[in-house]
Amino acid sequence: MKCQCSSSSNSSSGVDEKSVFSLTSSSKYEDYLGEKTKGDLNVKVEHLEAFGIDSQATIKGPMEEVARVEAEEAEDLLRDLGIPTPFLSRQSPRDIFCSRTLHLQSISAIGYDMDYTLIHYNVIAWEGRAYDYCMENLKKVGFPVDGLAFDPDLVIRGLVIDKEKGNLVKADRFAYVKRAMHGTKMLSNRAVSEMYGRELVDLRKESRWEFLNTLFSVSEAVAYMQMVDRLDDGTIAAQLGPLDYEGLYKAVGRALIRAHVEGQLKSEIMSKPELFVTPDPELPLALLDQKEAGKKLLLITNSDYHYTDKMMQHSFNRFLPNDMGWRDLFDIMVVSARKPEFFQLSHPMYEVVTREGLMRPCFKAKTGGLYSGGSAQMVENSLNIHGDEVLYVGDHIYTDVSQSKVHLRWRTALICRELEEEFSALIHSRGHRASLVELINQKEVVGDLFNQLRLASQRRTKGRPAQTLAATNLDDQELSESMQKLLIVMQRLDQKIAPMLEADGELFNKRWGFLSRAGLWDKSYLMRQIEKYADIYTSRVSNFLHYTPFMYFRSQEQTLAHDSYSY
Numbered sequence: 199m200k201c202q203c204s205s206s207s208n209s210s211s212g213v214d215e216k217s218v219f220s221l222t223s224s225s226k227y228e229d230y231l232g233e234k235t236k237g238d239l240n241v242k243v244e245h246l247e248a249f250g251i252d253s254q255a256t257i258k259g260p261m262e263e264v265a266r267v268e269a270e271e272a273e274d275l276l277r278d279l280g281i282p283t284p285f286l287s288r289q290s291p292r293d294i295f296c297s298r299t300l301h302l303q304s305i306s307a308i309g310y311d312m313d314y315t316l317i318h319y320n321v322i323a324w325e326g327r328a329y330d331y332c333m334e335n336l337k338k339v340g341f342p343v344d345g346l347a348f349d350p351d352l353v354i355r356g357l358v359i360d361k362e363k364g365n366l367v368k369a370d371r372f373a374y375v376k377r378a379m380h381g382t383k384m385l386s387n388r389a390v391s392e393m394y395g396r397e398l399v400d401l402r403k404e405s406r407w408e409f410l411n412t413l414f415s416v417s418e419a420v421a422y423m424q425m426v427d428r429l430d431d432g433t434i435a436a437q438l439g440p441l442d443y444e445g446l447y448k449a450v451g452r453a454l455i456r457a458h459v460e461g462q463l464k465s466e467i468m469s470k471p472e473l474f475v476t477p478d479p480e481l482p483l484a485l486l487d488q489k490e491a492g493k494k495l496l497l498i499t500n501s502d503y504h505y506t507d508k509m510m511q512h513s514f515n516r517f518l519p520n521d522m523g524w525r526d527l528f529d530i531m532v533v534s535a536r537k538p539e540f541f542q543l544s545h546p547m548y549e550v551v552t553r554e555g556l557m558r559p560c561f562k563a564k565t566g567g568l569y570s571g572g573s574a575q576m577v578e579n580s581l582n583i584h585g586d587e588v589l590y591v592g593d594h595i596y597t598d599v600s601q602s603k604v605h606l607r608w609r610t611a612l613i614c615r616e617l618e619e620e621f622s623a624l625i626h627s628r629g630h631r632a633s634l635v636e637l638i639n640q641k642e643v644v645g646d647l648f649n650q651l652r653l654a655s656q657r658r659t660k661g662r663p664a665q666t667l668a669a670t671n672l673d674d675q676e677l678s679e680s681m682q683k684l685l686i687v688m689q690r691l692d693q694k695i696a697p698m699l700e701a702d703g704e705l706f707n708k709r710w711g712f713l714s715r716a717g718l719w720d721k722s723y724l725m726r727q728i729e730k731y732a733d734i735y736t737s738r739v740s741n742f743l744h745y746t747p748f749m750y751f752r753s754q755e756q757t758l759a760h761d762s763y764s765y
């Protein structure tokens with residue numbers, strides 16, 4: 199494959215794609231995997247013939263050899279063009295990770311959530327102010343909040359509040375609790391196993407468990423855990439009524455909801471967005487590429503019209519070419535969407551008809567329209583695009599990602615900004631983890647020998663032969679000395695391993711360890727949720743810019759316990 203670029207072919211009007219290939223309707227196309235993954239590209243034979251190219255004669259030889267040479271040349275050409283191959287940009291904190299194979303070419307519409315998806319907030323600033331307003335609201339109704347301050351390191355996304363016990367817990371993929379905090383104090387491993395040894399986290403029991411789905415959950419969880427301390431130390435006045443941990447959770451929740459829905463917090467953010475929003479100049483360009491590739495772009499946010507308009511203007515307009523404004527990017531925009539119900543039910547829809555936000559009822563969304571409320575079904579009908587032709591990108595694991603998949607079978611992408619820090623922490627702790635794994639392996643070997651000697655000794659006491667003749671012939675003293683020595687070695691290894699295990703993941707968060715892992719070997723509950731509901735996941739939307747709007751994301755092979763190469 200040779201680059202045909204020359205000054206004459208590099209005209210500003212670009213190559214006419216239609217002359218190079220034709221497209222088959224993506225909804226009809228299934229590939230050899232039985233999925234709409236291969237896409238819809240067809241060679242245009244007339245075009246080749248016009249250039250005197252014989253497609254059979256051009257590619258000669260066995261396909262394996264042709265493919266090897268072409269792949270090498272493709273890599274060389276990408277390097278010459280200064281474009282990193284998707285394979286090289288993989289394994290970076292800004293990679294797009296794939297749990298379920300997804301071909302962007304078979305996607306006709308891409309819907310975006312706004313808050314913490316298209317727009318990333320400075321968590322310390324945004325959640326810090328939400329926390330302040332929440333505490334102010336609690337104070338107004340008589341809660342003692344003096345001396346408390348927002349501590350963003352106290353919690354991470356993916357933890358679960360146990361409203362019955364006033365605890366915050368981290369669970370593994372099987373929903374077993376691995377770490378826990380009561381109020382703001384971490385519980386010992388012994389206390390965790392005594393409390394949760396026979397209990398699993400069960401999110402279906404909504405009265406008890408509350409999953410921290412998004413970065414918006416951080417302010418609420420910090421406020422709640424601090425107030426649990428106040429409830430325990432008896433400083434919450436009796437006149438607030440007999441409060442248990444569940445009642446306290448409701449009180450904190452109410453105070454935070456007031457912060458979100460009453461005007462002050464949002465007005466403060468709208469008046470100085472630069473203090474709260476982390477700008478990303480690449481973001482509008484990523485969406486522009488998708489739009490120009492023929493994707494219908496949708497905005498579906500729970501934020502209201504005025505807030506959405508202000509945030510989107512601030513984050514998009516200055517980075518868009520010519521006189522484009524943020525609204526020019528989207529085919530349909532829905533504000534005050536009321537997700538998750540937006541994906542489940544049908545609410546009345548209103549059209550926003552003036553810049554001031556005046557609305558009138560309407561029954562069908564039109565291209566270019568801005569709406570309030572309505573439902574995903576209405577959007578699908580308006581665009582005549584359904585199910586797996588839509589990719590929805592959001593940050594809320596339940597509201598955005600699980601519900602759009604469960605109810606509409608939309609393809610899904612989760613945005614999780616903390617992945618960048620997590621990825622770097624995982625890389626930097628490679629050495630620590632390797633030393634830890636080595637010590638654990640050594641303990642296993644020593645432990646295996648101890649167990650065999652123990653069995654030999656057990657059989658001897660019953661007058662039976664040991665496992666082998668050599669083991670039967672060991673003398674008593676030799677057997678007992680060997681066992682004692684091995685026990686001491688195992689104890690010493692435990693003393694070394696325990697604090698190292700405790701420290702694993704502290705580069706990400708001192709209390710909770712890594713976001714994606716629970717213990718040394720396993721995935722966290724959060725990671726299991728992501729894997730289950732999000733087809734792809736990444737740290738920010740602009741990471742799409744480094745791929746193309748035609749990218750084929752392929753999931754990795756899953757290893758199983760009985761795979762010979764998984765040892």
Ligand SMILES: Nc1nc2c(ncn2[C@@H]2O[C@H](COP(=O)(O)O)[C@@H](O)[C@H]2O)c(=O)[nH]1
Nearest residue numbers: 311312313414455458459498499500501502
């Ligand atoms: N009433 C509540 N609103 C909340 C809460 N947490 C966040 N929010 C608001 O929802 C939208 C999220 O918008 P989206 O673009 O991500 O769909 C934003 O306006 C938040 O202020 C809450 O606990 N209660």
Ligand SMILES: [Mg+2]
Nearest residue numbers: 311313314593
């Ligand atoms: Mg959001």
